[in-house]
Amino acid sequence: MFVINKALNFQTVSPQTSMLQCAKSSINHRSKYILRQLLLKFQQPHANYGRPPFNNRCYNDDDENNVNRHVRKKNENQDDRLQLYKSLGQHLLTNPRVIDSIVNSSGVGPDDTVLEIGPGTGNLTIRLLEAAKKVVAVEVDNRMVEVLKNRASECGFCEKLTIICKDALKADFPDFDLVVANIPYGISSPLVAKLVFGGYHFRNATLLLQKEFATRLLANPGDSEFNRLAVNVKLVADVEHVMNVSKKEFVPIPKVDSSVVKICLKTEIPDVNLNEWWAFTKTCFGKKNKTLGATFRQKKKVAELLNLSRFKGSSEDIVQHESCNECDNEEDECNILGTDVNLFKEKLVGIIRTAGLEDKRPSKLSNEELMYLLSLFNQAGILFHDQEKPRDINASFAGL
Numbered sequence: 001m002f003v004i005n006k007a008l009n010f011q012t013v014s015p016q017t018s019m020l021q022c023a024k025s026s027i028n029h030r031s032k033y034i035l036r037q038l039l040l041k042f043q044q045p046h047a048n049y050g051r052p053p054f055n056n057r058c059y060n061d062d063d064e065n066n067v068n069r070h071v072r073k074k075n076e077n078q079d080d081r082l083q084l085y086k087s088l089g090q091h092l093l094t095n096p097r098v099i100d101s102i103v104n105s106s107g108v109g110p111d112d113t114v115l116e117i118g119p120g121t122g123n124l125t126i127r128l129l130e131a132a133k134k135v136v137a138v139e140v141d142n143r144m145v146e147v148l149k150n151r152a153s154e155c156g157f158c159e160k161l162t163i164i165c166k167d168a169l170k171a172d173f174p175d176f177d178l179v180v181a182n183i184p185y186g187i188s189s190p191l192v193a194k195l196v197f198g199g200y201h202f203r204n205a206t207l208l209l210q211k212e213f214a215t216r217l218l219a220n221p222g223d224s225e226f227n228r229l230a231v232n233v234k235l236v237a238d239v240e241h242v243m244n245v246s247k248k249e250f251v252p253i254p255k256v257d258s259s260v261v262k263i264c265l266k267t268e269i270p271d272v273n274l275n276e277w278w279a280f281t282k283t284c285f286g287k288k289n290k291t292l293g294a295t296f297r298q299k300k301k302v303a304e305l306l307n308l309s310r311f312k313g314s315s316e317d318i319v320q321h322e323s324c325n326e327c328d329n330e331e332d333e334c335n336i337l338g339t340d341v342n343l344f345k346e347k348l349v350g351i352i353r354t355a356g357l358e359d360k361r362p363s364k365l366s367n368e369e370l371m372y373l374l375s376l377f378n379q380a381g382i383l384f385h386d387q388e389k390p391r392d393i394n395a396s397f398a399g400l
């Protein structure tokens with residue numbers, strides 16, 4: 001039973017007594033029995049998540065023999081563990097002190113509605129329900145939803161809890177004041193993008209993230225980790241480091257350490273076309289250690305930007321190949337196209353030179369410098385985003 005104990009944030013007192021104690025939530029023995037039965041109902045073959053990480057760390061034979069003997073007898077051919085899936089990032093946070101620190105650092109109060117992404121078995125949710133007016137939990141795995149519902153009911157929190165059983169990237173979030181979550185690390189980038197660019201209004205988001213991802217989010221110009229993710233998020237939000245969390249605080253133990261960060265939306269957001277900004281930063285940071293001069297001299301990039309700009313009819317002083325009557329054959333066509341590209345390249349580099357950024361690397365530039373350069377490009381009719389394509393936050397953050 002140790003696995004289930006840990007997953008539900010229970011603590012085992014001793015192998016002799018094998019009595020279970022609930023660290024924070026006041027679940028009685030009958031409810032624990034119900035939860036165990038529920039977990040048994042949802043057991044699945046060990047297809048996605050191999051036994052080793054669980055067995056090494058979590059499985060305790062003494063507990064299992066003493067506590068769960070009666071259950072095992074009834075289910076001789078079955079395993080009594082809640083199968084956790086790596087593909088869903090199911091690493092449950094079990095240390096009550098860490099959970100308390102996260103809740104406290106979020107600044108949640110009795111009037112707040114909290115959005116939690118990926119509540120899992122509810123270790124963090126129960127603490128949030130104690131502190132907040134309401135919790136909206138978005139969970140994709142309906143086995144977890146069942147466990148959470150029962151746990152909240154046992155604690156008398158049903159009224160305060162709304163569960164949306166859906167992929168958080170596809171769900172529409174109702175209004176909320178705060179986000180507090182130990183999110184599945186696999187969706188970190190699109191989820192942060194959705195939160196900060198999705199048009200939501202909230203005080204802050206306190207998120208437990210993979211340490212490397214958090215480091216990139218916190219990076220400043222000149223830091224080796226500084227990339228497009230930090231540049232884009234910094235445009236609309238401030239990010240602060242709260243604390244590091246060891247991998248040992250999770251069940252099963254992941255391969256990576258974690259950090260908690262707090263993301264606060266800025267009250268004043270720069271007046272910039274977001275589609276243009278995302279596409280522009282994607283171009284600049286494609287090879288973040290190249291100078292801007294070198295990036296904007298790349299033939300493929302120049303041709304791509306020429307296409308985007310001329311099809312939108314915004315660049316007047318570049319020869320418009322479509323309106324050219326001088327092409328007699330395909331070879332002429334290519335030559336004129338080549339001339340276009342060269343002219344356009346000179347135009348691009350001229351603008352970067354005017355901004356004084358030709359020899360600069362994007363990873364060392366502030367958002368103000370990048371915004372200035374984008375405004376010069378746009379004023380000259382040079383566009384980075386295909387205006388016919390709709391806004392796609394996820395695509396803009398892809399690969400980050």
Ligand SMILES: C[S@@+](CC[C@H](N)C(=O)[O-])C[C@H]1O[C@@H](n2cnc3c(N)ncnc32)[C@H](O)[C@@H]1O
Pocket residue numbers: 088089090091092093094117118119120121122123124138139140141144166167168169181182183184185187
């Ligand atoms: C890292 S676990 C956190 C569980 C719990 N909050 C805790 O701290 O113990 C992530 C949870 O997110 C859920 N999850 C994974 N992908 C999701 C998605 N796209 N949308 C919503 N929930 C998701 C998983 O099923 C899992 O319960």
